[in-house]
Amino acid sequence: MNEKSSLNLDLILQRCRPHDSKPVNVLQTLLAVQDELGHVPQEAVPEIARTLEVTEAEIAGVLSYYPDLRTRPTGRHRIRVCTGESCVANHSDRVLAALRKKLGITLDQTTRDGRFTLERVSCVGNCAVSPTVIVDDQVHGRVRPADLPQLLQEFR
């Protein structure tokens, strides 16, 4: 962690400290840290544990349980391909294969230039216009492999 991120971490943890009206919430604390830093660095675990007055094991347990909590930074843009049943029925596997080929990476990898990280997601409730590809916060529906180049163009 650099100086700036450890400063930010201090600020977040201030807000998450246990007090009378609000019991400690490990998950929400970790989500707040991730919102700020993009991921939850392993080396932040002891400090988070100290502030919340819980064991490091408790933090590590929650951190490893939830798929959306990340301990490593992602690329500048996250591409998520939905593998929910409606997307599967609409052959999202073909979209995923095209993305792998185009980016030269497989799931949970980041392109060498740090531009994209490729992930899958289990249903985002966009089933009526599936298959779905999400780039950062942009949800795209009815995606065909041929749409991908244009879809990714604006993300540098």
Added chain:
Amino acid sequence: MVMTRLYLSNDTSARAAGVDRLARAWEGTAGLELVRTSSRGAFFLEPLVERETPEGRIGWPNAAPADLPRILAGKGGIPVAQIPFLAQQTRVTFANFGLTQPLSAEEYVAHGGGEGLDRARALSPEGIIRELKTSGLRGRGGAAFPVWNKWQVARDTQAERKYVVANADEGDAGTYCDRMIMEGEPFRLLEGMLICALAIGADTGYIYCRQEYPAAARTLQAAIEEAEEDGMFDLKSGHFRLEVLVGAGSYVCGEETALLESLEGRRGVVRAKPPYPAVSGLYGQPTIVSNVLTFATVPSILARGGKWYAAKGTERSKGTLALQIGGRVKQPGLVEVPFGLTLQEVLDRFGGGMAPGARFKAVQVGGPLGSLFPSSRLDIPICYDAFAEAGAILGHGGIVVYDDETDMVELARHFMAFTADESCGKCTPCRIGSVRGHEILERIQAGHGRPGDLELLADLGETMKTASLCALGGRAPYPVLTAIEHFGDEFRRGARG
């Protein structure tokens, strides 16, 4: 200058289908006002542009930016109310969808919002619960437990504090009606939760919203602030505090006890029941955990009476059900109908047949834990009893249609891999069973199946069904075993070894 007002949906799926492209292209056009509403749920028509006329709304389906002159000239539109997909529905919970702006409390009230809460305020807690009992409403998240019964138990349990929790962890693949409610008519959810708070005597509520629904969480947050300003949360018994908490991608957190663990900030591991949450839930206090759709149905029941609601549907499945059609059909979208239509009728009447070039192979009802039906079994009525009898579930109302290019072994493997990924690990049948099941399916897929593998899967399935702690392990075998039952040849090809 006369302003022309065009209505566009702001729903995530409508936006994913390209509505924003139209909005961006048309913004700033002189004499044009764009109003962003909830979605009709007829997603196959999105981007759908609507205009108000004295005869009702006129719509331009699948519109493109270049269609603006045509729309402004009033040419080529169709009366929205006459679109068969919409005209054949019985909309109760989704009656206002496509009409109103999600965050306008004024429009909500103008369309009947708040009447249920007003009625509840005039009733005693027992009176509210009686109305729900008359309505026959059962939990719409999947468990289908009588709602009044839960509320009665929470009401009768003495405690320092009681909670109302909305399960907005709509994780079942193929379902999106909760997302539509949260994005489209958030006040309806708030109203349902407040009625519950009045009935059980709760002063605090939480909405546990899945991380995959950022727009829903934002809309709810804004709706809560708006409702707070309007004094909606001031109950006779005191102030009701409501908060949105976001999850972190765990499917099993849609199970009510895992959800409570997650709300408390821990690993979302399932708790053994009893005690049920209505007796001992969040922080050990009586808690009503209900699905978003369930809460959102309550205001209509209070406003128009339990009897009115119970008159719809069948003898033991009363009211309406929100079905969500997806997969390889021509007309995917939200369908609210009374219980009792057959699966075939729903697919024909609303699904509109297969997508161009696709041929039907199977349909799955009830999410990733739901059974598969081949074309010969589509005469099943959509109601709790018929589905229970068939060993199937309605779940949260998701219907996904697969075409004949679908590889059933791969699909079965996908289901088991999903359970292995998502198992919380608390009980052995689910934790180990899903991994072993996945291994067997992998070797069948690779053509290295051993003699007896299909029997082994069936046996493993029985163990998981009877001995798992929650529905994840208990239901996981169903899609796999029904795939084997109806498409056995595909499995036997790989199982010969």
